[in-house]
Amino acid sequence: MALVQSYCDPKFTEWLGLHGQMMVSAAFARFQFLQIGENTREFAGKTWTESGHDLDYIFQRDGVNYGVEVKNTLGYMDRNEFLLKIRLCHHLGLRPVFAVRMIPKTGFMSS
Numbered sequence: 001m002a003l004v005q006s007y008c009d010p011k012f013t014e015w016l017g018l019h020g021q022m023m024v025s026a027a028f029a030r031f032q033f034l035q036i037g038e039n040t041r042e043f044a045g046k047t048w049t050e051s052g053h054d055l056d057y058i059f060q061r062d063g064v065n066y067g068v069e070v071k072n073t074l075g076y077m078d079r080n081e082f083l084l085k086i087r088l089c090h091h092l093g094l095r096p097v098f099a100v101r102m103i104p105k106t107g108f109m110s111s
Contacts, residue, residue, distance in 0.1 A: 016072050017072050020070045020099070021057075033060065035057060036059065037057065040054055040058060041054040043067075043093065046093065048088045055088065055092075056070045059097075067097065069096070069097070069098050071101065074101070076102055082098070
């Protein structure tokens with residue numbers, strides 16, 4: 001029980017999330033993607049106002065812009081947030097990319 005509690009500690013989960021973001025940022029840089037935004041809901045003169053959500057990163061390579069969301073949590077990403085982030089990317093004219101620890105194999109996108 002103590003081990004499970006330690007993984008639920010807010011300080012640990014915050015560190016886990018930051019570690020995931022650092023890994024993703026380094027990987028995109030390694031493959032020569034240009035980071036043009038971080039923790040933002042604005043791009044190319046457009047602003048997302050439907051909710052208070054933003055994207056972890058916006059990267060660009062070969063004329064293509066990507067909205068990147070990182071979820072390095074121990075549980076699944078929330079389905080509604082997943083769909084919202086896709087809408088956010090489409091609104092800003094970005095290709096959505098999700099770097100997640102786990103996502104359900106079935107039923108996640110249905111209905």
